[in-house]
Amino acid sequence: MHRRYGLLVVLTVVVVVATVYAGWMRFQPSSYLPFTTHWVNAGQARIEPIPGVAMPATLHAGDRLDLAAQSRATRIALVTSESAANLPAAASYALLIQRGAAQVSVRVGAVNGNTGGAPASWNDWLTVYTLILYAGIALLALWRGHDRAAWGMALWATAQTPLAFASVRLTPSGNGLVLLGLLGGIGFAQLARIGFYVMAESIAGSALGPRQRALWRGLFALILGAATITALGGPIAVVAAGWAGLKQPLLQQLIPASYLVPIALLAASHRHADARQRLRLRWLLWGSVVFVAGLVFYDVPLPLSFSVRVLLDQGLATLGALALLYAVLRHRVVDISMVLNRGLVYAATTSLVLGLFALLESLIERSALGHGASLALEFAVPLGLGAALSTVHRRIDALVERFLFRRQYRMETALRRFAEECAFITQPGNLFDLTVEQIARHAGAPRVALYERTAEAYVRIRQQGEPALPEQVPMDDLAFVGLRARNAELDLDDTQSQLGRDGYAFPLMLRGSLLGALVVGQRPGEHYAADERELLFHVAHEVGAALFALRARESQALVRALAQGTLKPEDARAQAIQLETTWLMA
16 A cells, blocks of 8 residues: 555545544533633632532632632643633542631532533534544545645644544543543634634735745744734643643634634735635635634633634534535635535435435325325326426525535536537637637636647647747657557656646547647646546537638648639749748748
């Protein structure tokens, strides 16, 4: 097995196991302190009630804790319980509480947040759904990604929820493991921010010069370093010395602020992007903003109820992830070689409608028709359901076409129409111009070139886009040898050719003779899908047929003029040479 695939298998197993474990732990008994902690200053914390959790009678809301006076086990419980870590079951902790001038010692036990047999709440199912969503994005980017942006997204999604949540929810055997799980979750969250920045910088691409790239990286490293010191140093300082200076609300806002640098980078690149790239970046920007808003509601203390904060945190994180996934699958903001196959999607919608038909028919038969219904009624009900669901099916197909395959549908329609009409173009120069213009416009190709065969080489007759390809390519160039041998599309990345390694070459083949080639550059950040390459192959074939007809017509006119005596032999020879060489270079 290739080393890369071995690593992918290991990462896949880790992501799947972490996701399953974290989802399973969500429905298991979890232990935490029956209060939350508000860090008043660097040396004191105030006890606050948790909505829905009964506080022990020995505690009062507003009681203050002198952090330096607490035992190390108690300080571990204070910093881990507020982060939803799982304390040891049936553990109890001694609290030294400051009430006025007196100091009171109170022993408080950890409480179970849920029981294994209790009904799951909406928050539990939303968390599991979010875990599965991030795991799906991570596996998609790991297995189907081809550029740094995809790898950054894989790191972000892998470290964001499944691993971070699983490490925090470790079933503990002692306070040390609880603290280790908390610090591991914080470390994974910082890795997620690095992956997100890598994705943003890669998408910005050529819009950043070397100096700008260095400045953005320096700014991100500065804020991420401050956020990491705050996130990791806060719990460590409380546990080691009872110092909560890094746990103050103002410093805690540095943690979500580390996401603002890649978002600002995406916004800056959006200003300099073309219309097509702006649409792709817009979805990524909105998804990122929504996702970070969820972090703000979680990390920044706001005067909201616990249920509202959880709903905003989980809901916005899920919506943000869905928007990013839509940007990947629909607009290809990163190089993910996964395409929603139209036939499979339509087959799935058909299966859905058929299943709905069977379900409704079964319900009507059991509840309304019974066993004494007439034969005509038993025939009429399925026919009526079929007619109604046929309309529903058409509406579903229209929505799928509109939201998932709109660009592909428009591209296919325009290029197939051009393939049908190119045979009626009367001038070779117009055929060349229209071919490169139509493909560049509808396929979104940054570079389109046409090559035609001469006696000694293949000559570039038209090109739109940069960089420029060679004006002449030898007859036995490996790309043209491959086109002659197979009469199929050729991935230039797999061929050592003077045409370079960017894009595809499609043969202008007719009757076993290679008249030339259509060279299409790769779109930035995405691969051409199989159906797109098949369509471009069809267009190239039709253009080759039209070119052959035009060249045959010119040769026929030349022979007719020579036979009729209206053209001298030496003039005919000169025109033939011009037809084969000079005219091709126009």
